């Protein structure tokens with residue numbers, strides 16, 4: 311059974327280029343917290359560290375977490391090579407990893423929160439909430455029910471599927487519809503700044519196109535501010 315830890319041992323599964331959204335996110339935090347010398351930002355589900363390094367290069371103190379030891383190892387190596395201050399936690403998203411609460415300016419989580427069952431995703435959002443200072447920001451992408459693979463694999467609970475083939479065999483994916491994603495960020499705790507459903511319609515695609523696909527995938531894009 312594949313899991314992300316196994317996948318990260320194969321160089322071709324490690325994405326190198328960061329998503330440009332990370333730069334805009336740190337710029338937004340710098341604008342929102344102009345008196346802060348060093349922004350504290352958590353890359354939740356850091357993977358190979360492509361975003362953590364950008365955050366560090368932009369002057370942030372970086373907090374990294376992942377439940378894959380290989381991901382943490384790869385990211386730590388990148389941060390050390392670039393002389394970036396960091397703290398790391400090898401843990402699953404539903405566990406609060408830091409000794410402090412309400413101390414971070416931002417939490418960034420790209421294509422991670424979907425890899426769990428709904429109850430644990432809700433716990434992960436609570437951890438994010440607890441880590442942020444008031445008016446701190448969360449930016450994340452989370453799978454939409456309009457995504458290509460929705461409905462594929464074994465449904466282990468409503469809208470959570472485990473693929474039985476491909477590189478993500480054995481990895482759970484939970485998919486959110488509009489009501490579901492809104493419920494994840496309740497109004498009394500979060501101010502939704504941007505909720506966008508990015509839908510990519512692949513009109514034609516070759517077999518196993520995901521193994522070479524340079525384009526984007528269908529996903530929810532969330533920018534929310536802690537109240």
Ligand SMILES: C[S@@+](CC[C@H](N)C(=O)[O-])C[C@H]1O[C@@H](n2cnc3c(N)ncnc32)[C@H](O)[C@@H]1O
Pocket residue numbers: 314315325354355356357358359360361375376377378381401402403404419420421422425426
């Ligand atoms: C699609 S990769 C994205 C990695 C990184 N955010 C990026 O954009 O390059 C998904 C990441 O989520 C991590 N992950 C999966 N399940 C997790 C869990 N339960 N807790 C924490 N991280 C998890 C994987 O180890 C992997 O690093």
